[in-house]
């Protein structure tokens with residue numbers, strides 16, 4: 221999904237399901253930006269492994285299948301966490317593995333989180349992972365349950381999330397205490413942060429391989445787009461206060477609306 225299709229002027233804000241058929245092999249394939257992305261992934265994996273990597277013993281089979289899916293043959297790591305790190309240094313997207321009917325997060329490497337802490341999510345079922353997002357489980361919980369119950373082995377879907385952030389930094393782990401958006405922010409400091417996601421039911425183990433790629437788009441670029449500029453303004457204007465706060469926009473919302481006008 222192109223970022224300019226994310227925002228509607230006719231519908232008020234609600235959490236988007238945004239699900240469409242995907243291609244996990246294409247999603248996880250190398251891109252022309254790969255060298256820079258992998259260099260940065262290697263940096264975070266080496267310097268802050270406990271913030272970005274996780275592995276629980278029950279992930280072993282799913283991880284082995286993900287390693288085969290990724291075509292990883294030579295591994296430098298030892299044990300489950302070492303294998304996760306190898307995969308994290310090889311694949312451009314961030315990834316998490318989820319297993320069982322409640323979709324427990326059992327392993328993964330997330331170098332570029334969007335203001336959430338990956339290390340807090342290992343061991344949790346998906347509904348608990350989503351618990352900090354106000355109203356999400358109430359609005360989408362049943363849809364998510366149905367979607368995953370019907371997700372066939374080998375099937376692949378894609379979806380897109382968005383947020384606004386103060387920089388184009390890929391790694392926005394909360395532990396880095398990066399500057400947040402405020403009422404005084406300048407136009408060049410505001411970025412649309414798009415999360416392209418892949419959901420793939422591994423055919424052998426039935427685990428879900430969840431992938432995330434980040435795309436940053438400057439606010440000036442969004443503003444210049446005839447539909448996306450007014451669409452983003454409408455989404456912000458109709459967003460419930462709790463969601464505005466969750467997205468880190470409590471003090472910046474009015475300023476961003478001003479910048480989009």
Ligand code: HEM
Pocket residue numbers: 235236237239316318325335336337341346349350352353356360364367379381382383430467
């Ligand atoms: C159909 C599937 C899914 C939908 C519709 C969905 C939807 C969402 C939405 C709307 C948000 C809030 C983002 C925002 O507005 O800023 C969110 C946050 C999040 N989602 Fe999902 N999601 C899905 C699958 C997953 C999966 C499989 C994972 C893997 C663990 C996941 C992990 C997260 C995390 C970690 C957050 C941030 C939570 C936090 O701030 O603590 N999601 N999701």
